[in-house]
Amino acid sequence: MIRRCFQVAVRLGRHRVLPGVPQVLPRLNPTSAFGSSTDALVSRFCLKKTDLKDYALPNASWCPDMLTLYQEFLEKTKTDGWIKLPSFKSNRDHIQGLTLPFGLAVASDISDWRIFTRCIQVEGQGYEYVIFFHPSKKKSICLFQPGPYLEGAPGFAHGGSLAAMMDETFSKTAYLAGEGLFTVSLNIRFKNLIPVGSLAVLKVDVEKIEDQKVYMSCIAQSRDQQTVYAKCSGVFLQLQLEEESSQ
């Protein structure tokens, strides 16, 4: 049985290196940052012409804070170089034509998949969020409103729901900033509880890209920045998606 694990995959990748050459993954060009530029990744990711539903758009469940901050950032997409990331029902929709490297891709007869942060589709019940990304500054802002199905302590969002939102924001940021693909580590310090139905603003910065890893930090705060909900550092492994071979 094929062991679908990326540690094995990475080791297999290393076996293809010539002796005397510094250990790098296949197709890694040491002179450039990585395979594809951020601009190329962004344009492939943000499919302009698509029938796919974008869930990162305002709806009736969004609280006033979220709506107004969303409008502010929408303005910045016209003037300050920010980009609003689309959010489809599944990551498979985001990477059409591409597949996981090293044989990690698995065939399955399941047809109904959802990315975890879009697992609940009733408006306002689960995750309501939108991510804005700045390609040149390599930073992201995620507007996150947890619904009543994300509860932990009564009336407040489950710590794990915030952990997953941070992981997802890291994931999209790492991918567009440097082809980061898999989470290596997450280190979260919780400070305060997020009331269900209120807005949490997650700011993510790419600290550095080094040794085939993307290092990021995140701070989650209330809109007025008076309450810090949590701080997190995250590391992602750089791996290139492969073009799906035409069979």
Add this chain to the structure above:
Amino acid sequence: MIRRCFQVAVRLGRHRVLPGVPQVLPRLNPTSAFGSSTDALVSRFCLKKTDLKDYALPNASWCPDMLTLYQEFLEKTKTDGWIKLPSFKSNRDHIQGLTLPFGLAVASDISDWRIFTRCIQVEGQGYEYVIFFHPSKKKSICLFQPGPYLEGAPGFAHGGSLAAMMDETFSKTAYLAGEGLFTVSLNIRFKNLIPVGSLAVLKVDVEKIEDQKVYMSCIAQSRDQQTVYAKCSGKEVLSLSTRLCPATITLRTNGRKNAEDALPSWDPAF
């Protein structure tokens, strides 16, 4: 506006300490482990007579590995001191008659709440899990099967879904082992991806209980332990010594606008 944050609450608690007395929160008895014993917490938590649906029971979506390991642990509940924890739709069902301390409890007109790890109720679609707890050894085992609505990379569970499962297992363990209430930190190192539909076994140990914090470690592995999915350590759950408060005593002062206002006095009778 009342700042609902437990950092403020903890500081307010400290204001009531007499000079010269080591800083402790109200009613913390340094000579005993904590307020309630694990046995007392467990019996209150595992409501024997209830109409509430327990979601931590086998269903058609459980893979063979999960079913057989579940049966093994069910046997251990008869012989080796393990307890199967019930899992209700909401944490509110688990703490009936109790409420959050320090005025954190919030009134709301929402009536449909779900604990995050039970947010998807279609069998096999989201979280399938059951937690076994050992009161005297202070350890837990969580059998976790992620469904297709927990996806991250195609075919594999989202890293965040495992983070949340670890957090939830820590949460129940910390509460029963030492009245741990809120997550302070999580430090997760991911090693391998969990294929959707397969079983991940999470083993949690309480390393120590100190300074009003419960320290735990967790390792998530395949059933045969040949593949390590992730390790999580140094995780602390802040245990508020004033534990969950009986709801019959009015502790919330909704009109309290100034965080410096005195906390209401507590009835120690519980």
